[in-house]
Amino acid sequence: MDSTKQGISKKIALLGSHAVGKTSLISRFVTREFPNEYLTTIGLRVDQKTVQLGDLTVELIIWDIAGQDDPVRIPQYYLNGAHGYIFVVDLSRESTWSQMDHQIQVLEAMMPKAKRLVAGNKKDLLSDKELQELKLPVTPDFLTSAFTGENVDEMFHHLAQILVHDDATTA
Amino acid sequence: MRCFTTWRKSWFMMTLQQLKAHVLDHSAQVIVFQKDGLMVDSCHTLSGVKSWENKSLYDSISLLRSMQFAFSHIGNEEVIDIPCVDFVLEQRQGYYDFTFSLHPENPDLVVWLVKDQTRVYRYYAAIQQERNLLRLEKEYKERGQSA
Incomplete structure (x- = not known):
């Protein structure tokens, strides 16, 4: 599914517990908006956005998957064929990251070929001191805020770059 | 009552296969x-x-x-x-x-x-929304107490 008329197309999934901000991150990235109220995602919603990496156009097809504490419960067909995924935690809620090492391990088994990024979201809710004191089991690749937009574009672009680079090295 | 009888009759005139097809349509x-x-x-x-x-x-x-x-x-x-x-x-x-x-x-x-499945999942979404909000409220309350 990699090649489209425009360039390269990649499926990515956003995963993590409920209310960590997966849908808000996608909304910020795709439409530049931040939803005013929390609305639970159920099942699946698919969005897409095209990013430009130098001369290369990359279409990211983003599967927004309902929050799930136990990844085993995610339907396997939601994850099949994913080139990459972003595991999102809410920095302000320990319950969303206390088991993240185990959750990531399970996801790696379910998507052995997919590239992974970890996002520590809701950065805006913590002070610098609180951020420094956090001891997450897995260090996030990006500290993001869907509310302010901080690091959101950077994170999606970085994942696109990783996926393109992966193509180049495996070709 | 008369209407009801007519309605019932029209359903009974359908075979079960037709009825199923009608519902599935x-x-x-x-x-x-x-x-x-x-x-x-x-x-x-x-x-x-x-x-x-x-x-x-x-x-x-x-x-x-x-x-x-x-x-x-x-x-x-x-x-x-x-x-x-x-x-x-x-x-x-x-x-x-x-x-x-x-x-x-x-x-x-x-x-x-x-x-x-819109009807079913909208019902489920409303319940899930309520459940998640309660969990969030509980977590924030516990955090407030421990701080």
């Missing part, structure tokens, strides 16, 4: 497409999907575009289940269960069964 649609995405046929029971006719569904629907690989490798007995998709079927925004399988008489074709 309002909740499901079958779309058939080639593995390259070209739409071949649709029963149009939920939506006319006119804008997809004679076109590749992969150009119009990003979800299907991201599943091209799966369709090209789908097994004879395999059924790909994608439940609870928040999706716009032409103008109809709702929650649908999708299943994909090979056409029983032509393995070059994929049968896409669309089941409209």
Whole structure:
């Protein structure tokens, strides 16, 4: 599914517990908006956005998957064929990251070929001191805020770059 | 009472097969497409999907575009289940269960069964929303107490 008329197309999934901000991150990235109220995602919603990496156009097809504490419960067909995924935690809620090492391990088994990024979201809710004191089991690749937009574009672009680079090295 | 009797009579005149078809017509649609995405046929029971006719569904629907690989490798007995998709079927925004399988008489074709489950999943979404908000409230309260 990699090649489209425009360039390269990649499926990515956003995963993590409920209310960590997966849908808000996608909304910020795709439409530049931040939803005013929390609305639970159920099942699946698919969005897409095209990013430009130098001369290369990359279409990211983003599967927004309902929050799930136990990844085993995610339907396997939601994850099949994913080139990459972003595991999102809410920095302000320990319950969303206390088991993240185990959750990531399970996801790696379910998507052995997919590239992974970890996002520590809701950065805006913590002070610098609180951020420094956090001891997450897995260090996030990006500290993001869907509310302010901080690091959101950077994170999606970085994942696109990783996926393109992966193509180049495996070709 | 008279109306009720007439209504009952009209239902009893249908065979069970007709009755089933009538009920399913309002909740499901079958779309058939080639593995390259070209739409071949649709029963149009939920939506006319006119804008997809004679076109590749992969150009119009990003979800299907991201599943091209799966369709090209789908097994004879395999059924790909994608439940609870928040999706716009032409103008109809709702929650649908999708299943994909090979056409029983032509393995070059994929049968896409669309089941409209909007009513059920909206009910479920409302419950889930309430549940998640309660969990959030509890967590923030506990954090406030321990701080």
